[in-house]
Amino acid sequence: MSRVCELTGKGPMVGNNVSHANNRTKRRFLPNLQDVTLISDALGRSFKLKISNAALRSVDHRGGLDAFLAKADDGDLSAKALKIKKDVAKSQAA
Template structure:
């Protein structure tokens, strides 16, 4: 599955897991991206869209 939103360009960010003893290891946070049918310029197409964009109405869903 795609790791970024095609609407807002939100993607994977990286950081550290920090244990109780404060040892650090690398980790990633990925956005919640769904493959949905959207209408763009009157044409239905499939895009990878994050759930924040879906919820806020930044895309028009197609049926």
């Protein structure tokens, strides 16, 4: 299972562990992913997503899942989130 945020596309980064003797070994910095259930106001249902803690704060700041997806770039979203975005846009247009 990949460790990538479904809303922001944030994934693992690589870097070095640096010892006191300045020895460097490779390591991975993993995003802080959480399994959350977000509710769409436009669709009236909930969705389970695996998102980073920073994305969860952004969703809350923008006023919910629908508002976040309206401004989100399609390239960053997962296939599941992209489908939710299209469904929300279709329901708001009708």
